[in-house]
Amino acid sequence: MESALSLKPIVNVAAICGSLRKASFNHGLIRSAIDLTKQSVDGMAIEYVDISPLPMLNTDLEIDGKYPPAVEVFRQKILQSDCFLFASPEYNYSVTAPLKNAIDWASRPPNVWADKAAAIVSAGGGFGGGRSQYILRQSGVYLDLHFINKPEFFLNAFESPPKFDDEGNLIDAAAKERLRAVLLALKAFTLRLQGM
Structure with missing residues (x-):
């Protein structure tokens, strides 16, 4: 029987996309991140x-200290x-309204974001969503x-060659490798914060 000490901890990540559109590039980043954890990022x-x-x-x-059921x-x-893991598109140099709304609901007392690690990825035009x-x-x-600082991940989705297919799935190998690096950094930082 395998001892408890030899088991690798599983880091459970909540992935949140600021775009509500199913075929959005930012949804594609999350789908790719999920695939990467199944293929080449153990323990996540x-x-x-x-x-x-x-x-x-x-x-x-x-009402009476309770939030709506969806909240x-x-x-x-x-x-x-x-x-x-936040996938944050940029609208008007900022985060989207749905993402800010979600952040604010989870910050209502007690703040359930507190003292945890996070990473941000984004895809879009120009600066790749970086200002958000x-x-x-x-x-x-x-x-x-506590956001990881490096590596950063901004992706200009409109540069050639194509980074995404017609359904918003990430197809660029170099971008996938950069995304994998973000996941590894997030995992390491999370375990560090947890004292492991």
């Missing part, structure tokens, strides 16, 4: 957490995760989230 399991059912933040919906489910998934990452990092300061 990623669960995609859908933020589309969340109502817009309104504290009138908090309660979301908060539990965040609470039970070891760390987070800076805004998300600023929110993370108040949330007590």
Whole structure:
């Protein structure tokens, strides 16, 4: 029988996409990250957490210390995760409204983001969604989230050769390797924060 000490810890990751469009490039990054954990990143399991059912933040919906059912489910998934992978598209130099809404719901007392590791990836035009990452990092300061600093992952989705197929799946080998490096850094930092 294998001893408990020889078992590798599993890092449970909640993956959150700021785009609600199923074929979005940022959804493609999350799908690729999930595939990578099954192929070449041991000891890590990623669960995609859908933020589309969340109502817009309104504290009138908090009744007798309880949140709406969709919010309660979301908060539990965040609470039970070891760390987070954000796929953050850039809208108007910032994060998307659905992503900010999800962040704010999970920060309501008690803040379920606190003292956990996180990484951000993004795909888009120009700077590849990079400006949204800076805004998300600023929110993370108040949330007590600990973002990995390196490697960074911004991907210009419109450069040639194509980075994604017609269904939004990541097909660029170099980008997949960069994404794998992000996952390995997130795993290492999470275990470090947990004292392992």
